[in-house]
Amino acid sequence: MSIAKLTLEGKEIELPTYRGTEEELGIDIGQLRGQTGAITVDPGFGNSGSCNSEITFINGEQGILRYRGYPIEELAENTTFPEVSYLLIYGELPSKEQLQSFREKLTYHSMIHEDMKKFFEGYPPTAHPMAILSSMVSSLSTYYPEMAEEDGDLNVLRLLAKVKTIAAYAYKKSIGQPFIYPRNDLSYCANFLHMMFAVPTEPYDVPKVLEDALNVLLILHADHEQNCSTSTVRMVCSSQADIFASISAGICALSGPLHGGANQKVLEMLEMIQQDGGDYKKYVNLAKDKNSDFRLMGFGHRVYKNFDPRATILRKTADEVLNNLGQTDPMLDIAKHLAEVALSDEYFVEKKLYPNVDFYSGILYRAMGIPTDMFTVMFALGRLPGWLAHWKELRDDPHSRIYRPRQIYTGATQREIVPIEKR
Secondary structure (H helix, E strand, O other), X not given: OOEEEEEEOOEEEEEEEEEOOOOOEEEOOOOHHXXXXXXOOOHHHOOOOOOOOOOEEEEOOOOEEEEOOEEHHHHHHHOOHHHHHHHHHHOOOOOHHHHHHHHHHHHHOOOOOHHHHHHHHOOOOOOOHHHHHHHHHHHHHHOOOOOOHHHHHXXXXXXXXXXXXXXXXXXXXXXXXXXXXXXXXXXXXXXXXXXXXXXXXXXXXXXHHHHHHHHHHHHHOOOOOOOHHHHHHHHHHHOOOOHHHHHHHHHHHHOOOOOOOHHHHHHHHHHHHHHOOOOHHHHHHHHHOOOOOOOOOOEOOOOOOOOOHHHHHHHHHHHHHHHHHXXXXXXXXXXXXXXXXXXXXXXXXXXXOOEOHHHHHHHHHHHOOOOHHHHHXXXXXXXXXXXXXXXXXXXXXXXXXXXXXXXXXOOXXXXXXXXXXXX
């Protein structure tokens, strides 16, 4: 093990280091304050590792994303979302028998308690589906309290099964249509689409192209290391709050426009360009103008300094879906032109502003008939197995501690209260 040395106010201390399986190097500052009285300052935690994890590896410089060692490109091409969920949560891809059992359990637990349907009646018609999703997930703890570790493991399955039902019901609530019960004969993705778009008076067969596209979308969003929402799940879990509170907190974190709402911003930008005559070059120039406030949404990533591998997969998927459905979407043409510029223009190449996953996912959801205010809910549905995997990893870690970051205080120094009559 190598040692890092820190010199502070004339005193030198030694700090141990960690090296991950992919040669990631970290400096252990666990004893820093005890030895020096100082702490590190890292706004946004961009240079701080909050944990060791075996779940996901990202190399932003090389555009690498792997779940439990498997490249995202191979998983998107060769597996289903339930298989990836099993992989993330339990550590290995399932055997044929394990997958069959897992799918049966997801089907068995897909219904929500009939009393919970009354909760939806209490929300106004304008309620955002994401707000409904977070509160409904939190309320599940009143039906399935955790009394032992086995309850937590069962609740992992319950959440995976029920969140898609709650999400579909939230959408039906928003458009005033009756709820559609899940079907035992459909796959995970087809079941969700059926609950979203079927109506009691008409038959509805889920198009295979949409089922396959949703499968890819959910796989690509299933985990992404220590992002805002995942870190929130782990932080809440560290207090030994139950699984439903932890996941509900993650949903709330994801609801912000800088996190889960990013693909919605992309679509709004493309709509604006389309309404302005489709002159994408005008907006490229605005993005390059330092005196302009305009920013191209869906370009660049805080982690990926090269390209986002998920965006490459989704670009191909978007072409396949639109071609199969016979749709011509002018916004996709605008998106393609913007992507070509980003990959060739010196300004974007130098700043490494490549298209990210949000750039294409909004277009795909739009083609599938999913409304804009459901985009973040779709993100949550995909990210759920990653949240559950991190919740389980932290819960099972015998060395885990409650998260408690420190701060540098910049307020007033000690002062005395002046009597109110003298203020």
